[in-house]
Each structure stands twice: as structure tokens, then as C-alpha cells.
Amino acid sequence: MSMDAVFIEGKRKYIFCSDEHGLRVLSSVFEHVRKEKLAYEWYHLSTKTRPFLEDFLRKQKMGTFLYVVLPYSELHIVQTMTARIGFSSDESQFIGYGEKWISVFCCRCHELNRAEEQLTELTCIQCELKLEVSDHYSELHHAFLGYPATS
């Protein structure tokens, strides 16, 4: 997941999908697309437009490139949705902002615990086991595995 939007050439259409904050993040790429007179579409994400995003993305054709800018807390949901639709990592860029949270999978009770990114230890909210955050990441759970803390 990159921090800056990077223009990817050779696509027949570009989609910019973001909230208000994302307008600024995507401005340089958007200006480039406009200057080059390439086809594009903005999808402004709000509570009103959010339910229609999946339908909108499903209608896109091959050759489309997607940029998404959202708070980290919402980004993963959209990322999962676009992967389900069929956007590959070669056809999309996701940029997160704001406070970054991670999920920690409890090795004992399998509860997903929300934690700040920098946190190395925490107590499982369900079984109260003291967990150490490992670098073992699960794509399935979108979480890092938490082992019993040794300290």
C-alpha cells in the first residue's frame, strides 16, 4: 500500500475513488490524466454513495485503473471488495491516511483484537491471554498472529 499516488500509463480509463481528503492526495495524478486527455471518472465516497460503489466498479471494463484513497480504518473493506470484483494489484492503487490500526489474531480463542500499529504486546479482549504481536500476517483474517507473550 503506497503513501503517494503514482501515475500508471497505458490504461484506457482511470477511476479516482476517494473522500474529500483524497482529492488532495490524488491531485497530481489527476492533473496528469487531465492534461493527457485520458478518460477518467471520479467516484466521491460519502455515506450516500458508498452503497453503490460495488455496482459501479463491477461495470468497469478491462483496461481500467483504479485509485482509492480512504482512512486506514475503511480502506481494507474497499480493498477486499475490489479484489472480489476482480481488480488485481496491477490494476489498482490503495492509499490510506489517518491513524493506522492492525488486527491481532489471538492464538488461543481466535478473537480479532484491534490495536495500534506500533503495539508489540496486548491482552486479548475475549480470553485475556497476554499476546505478543508477531510478523506472521494472515491475508484471510487481515490480521497478525498473536502468540502468548513470554515476558
Added chain:
Amino acid sequence: MSIEPNLFVRVSSIEKITKQVKKFTLFKETGKGLPRFSGGAHVSTYLKTPSGLVVRQYSLVSPPDDRTKYEIAVRLCEDSKGGSLYWHQGMKVGDRLQISYPKNHFSLSFKARHHVFYAAGIGITPFLSMMQDFSVNGQTFELHYASKSEDNCAFYTYIKKHYPNQSHFYFSDQQQRLQTTSLENHPIGTHVYFCGPEGFIEQFTTKAIELGYPRSSVHSERFSPPKPTVLNTFQVKIHNGATIQVSHTETLLEALHKNGIITSYSCQIGRCGTCELSVLEGEINHYDSFLSDEQKGENNCIIACVSRAKSDKLVIEVK
């Protein structure tokens, strides 16, 4: 020419399915069933012809789960150097031959949400087993199949019967043409697969990339090696000091073998990468579809079955 680990099979039936195409059914001589394969797989066949051993690759057209037999379809080429000619004129029911284990350089993508097959002529063959795989796992697909005429269209009746809603035929004698514009309409998540003559593959691949398809969503299978744009004579120095000449009529791989330098190889159409050799000096004209653009740019390895020297001399390493 050496033979890789293989299976002994016999021909149990030969069926003429069009004027130019025959289907051969092969069964294993002894022991357990044949190995299962995945959609798009092929086998190398080793034919002991009067002019020597001829190795040719053919897609398996039988259902991948059927371990009792393999089926291949062979089109008689007008300029056959012995492969298809031998299959059509020399092969008889009951004949015994060696084939390789199934190999697959044209497998279905697990990431695709929808698959679209583009076939021209005998290029239909790998798609038959792919479509059979789908009837088991239920994924969506469509087939666009170009042929000279309905009579010349191999497996036409079979495809029409089993995949009536997914198949589209284009017969040139009826002024129907399969156009690259068809690529404009595929939904996001589509993977496209091309099989047919070199020009057909090139035309469709170029169009797909122009439209912005990622390279990872575009797949192709050639049944003959790509034609080099420059057929030059060049010298190859082996890192141990030996020097050999590669004439314009032979490949680097053939020249090495002729001179007793036996290196590994398999597909001989620049697809599998088995014959890759390190290049220490000299420039390369790459004709393979194995190395990435980045690897080709590094100019430090060569796929010996198809690629050639750009410079007059290459220094290669043979381990």
C-alpha cells in the same frame, strides 16, 4: 536427441474429425491409469520415423479427470517436416510410442473472475480440456473460435452441444471475422487466452496491452517456435574454451547438441525455460516467451531453443 522421463502408450483409435485433423486416442500399455492433468496441458510425443526421432508437442483434448486414456488432435501441416505427416500417414491403431508426462505452460489463472478463450484453427485444442475443467468447478467463461468454414472447424459439433451459451464461431467463408475489438468489452477481472497462428496471437496480445490489460491477465500458447526476425549465423564460445558455429538454419540448442554439448531442454518453442543458459559476453536477440522484459533487458541469459545472438559472437556458460 535425448528423451525425458516418459510413458509408453498405444494408439487405440484414430478418428478423422475434419479434412485436415485427426484425433488419436492413446492408452497406457500396462499398470495403473494415466496421470491426471490440468486444463491446457500438453504432452511431447516421440516418433521413431524413418528419418529419425521426431519430437512434437500436442495439447491433451480429453477430460482431465479421465485416467483411462489421453486424446490428442493433430492437424496435417502443409509444410510438415515429419511430425503431423507421420501422425496422419504413418500411425496405425495398435502402434506403440513414448510420450512425456503431461506438462502445462498454459494453465488457467486462479485469480480470474471470468475467462475468455480466443482460438484460431487447431488452436482450439488446449481450450477443450480447460472448458471441461470449468464444467466441474463452475467458473464463467466464453469461447471465440475462428475457422475457415464449419466443415474445417475441429470439434464444432462437440462444442456446440456442450457449451452452446458460451461459444461464438467465426467462419471466414461466411465473411465472419473474429475482431480484436471484442477485447474492449470484457469486464474487469477477465483473463484472456489466445491460441492459434503466430500472427493471430501477436495481433490479439498487442491489442490487449494497448487497451491497458495487465500482462498478467493475458495468456497465450504457441504450437510452433516464434519466427526470428533475423536468421543470422553466429559464433558461440563456451566458457571452457570450445567454440562452435551456429548456422542460420539451426538453433543454438541444435548446434550445441550437434557438437556433443548436451544441455537440458523441453518445449523447444521458447516457453518453458528449461534450456536457459547464462551469457557472459555478447548481445542477444530474444524470441522466447519465458523471460520477462526486465530479464531480457539484463542481457545475461538466453533461451537456447529460440533466441539468437545479435552480435557476431556470444560467450555462454554451460554447467
